[in-house]
Amino acid sequence: MRRMMLVGRSESGKTSLTQALRGERIQYSKTQSISYHDVIIDTPGEYAENKDLSAALAVYSYEADIIGLLISATEPYSLYPPNVTGCVNREVIGIVTKVDKEEGDPAQAETWLRLTGCQRVFHVSSITGEGVDQLLSYLVMEP
Template structure:
């Protein structure tokens, strides 16, 4: 299975997605620092929101096979600059979270992720588990972790 690092703003669903991918009970937990699991790196939203902390995301991306840029379907705007994926020498995928939210606009989030440069985009709800198996299948395709 490929190791993935999850990046996005606070409360976009990174930790909840981590719990869903690991098959754990979903509960709110504020991520205070980098959480480094066997196959998932869960990052604090402040690292994506604050220019002074963003360098840590670049460093931790080297520990992963895949970079997952997360945008909630409820976002009013995207933190990710156009073609930001060109700054990473890893595979980058887009993940639209909270697709089950009644005020969500998953298609808008998809367009922002495409603008950022994501070619592969997943739509997930950690609560209904919609899209979770597809994401797991994608990460496990090819079996073992890719060599770094």
């Protein structure tokens, strides 16, 4: 299975997705530092939100085969600039989280992820399990 690093702002669903991918019970837990979970690298949202901390994402990305950019379907804006995936020397996929939320707009979140350069975008809900199996299957596939 390929190792994936999850990147996104605080409360975008990185830790919940990590728990869902591992088949664990979903419980909120604030990630304070880079956390390794088998083939998932969970990063604090502050690393993506703060330019002074963002260099750490570049360093830790070398330990991953795939970078997963997360945007919640409930986000009012995108944290990522257009075409940001061009400066990453790993495969970058988009992951729209919280697709089960009635107030969400998964299509808008996917549009933002495609603007970053993500060619492949997954829609998931860590709570209902929607899309989690498809993402797991993708991680198992050979590149």
